[in-house]
Amino acid sequence: MELDLVDQHTSLGQGQVVLDTRPLSKGVYTVECTTGQVVLRSDRLVVQ
16 A cells, blocks of 8 residues: 655754555554665554
């Protein structure tokens, strides 16, 4: 399942990613941040 992300940048130049988890069931998911076919980062997402 792919979800839409909102990429927001702060005044300090650091960014944050906002993920709407409402369509997800409770559980543990793997989230990958990619650019094209390259995985930049992979983390666990826990939805309670």
